[in-house]
Amino acid sequence: MNITLRVWRQSGPDAEGHMQTIEVPDVSEHMSFLEMMDVVNERLTLAGEDPVAIDSDCREGICGTCGVMINREAHGPVRATVCQLHMRSFSDGDVIDVEPWRSDAFPVVKDLVVDRGAFDRIIQAGGYISAPTGSAPEAHAAPVKKQDADHAFDAATCIQCGACVAACPNGSAMLFTAAKVTHLGLLPQGQPERHSRVLGMVNQHDAEGFGGCSNIGECTAVCPKGIPFDTITRLNRDLLTALMKGGE
């Protein structure tokens, strides 16, 4: 099929950006969106033009680096990462807008690449445990209720992609932060720092310039890992307890 891309081009963090129209003929419906971008970049390079900067790594939905806005939707029309979005989700003749995440806390580095270091700093503020874990423990040494284990596992599937921020009208990263707080806070090994963790991570979230959560739910609707909205409720419960214990 033949498609028309309108791609955000921005040569650097402080440069003015603009949409560039690129005609893309002969697109296979079996290509992933990233593979289609590879073809576009190969053609641009052969023509002596600057290829479109776009992040990717694993190309199997686990690293979280490939997120972009496609037709104003985080990750595009399918609830999956861009590397797992296939061109069969589009039609011959489509015009497709491709833009970077739009958030002050994720400054554009170049074209579609943003700096998501803010997420790393939120993790540094509490996303760890201090309990010595040693070698792999015997599975039943520390009993965990099945329900807690399941919720912890679900939260741990967050891949740090940033779609929740891009989709939220408030630019909040509370779903991401809640996932990181929850997957440790539900397990025995995560208890010593449970309250300092939530305080540290929420304070860092706010310091990075992310907005507050007002229960809109766009985040969970676009999350490729289906992190449920009640993960934020868990964070709020832990935060309230930590504040009542005298945290700041």
Ligand code: SF4
């Ligand atoms: S909560 Fe979902 S959308 Fe947000 S960073 Fe994690 S995986 Fe991505």
Ligand code: FES
């Ligand atoms: S490239 Fe790793 S999630 Fe898409």
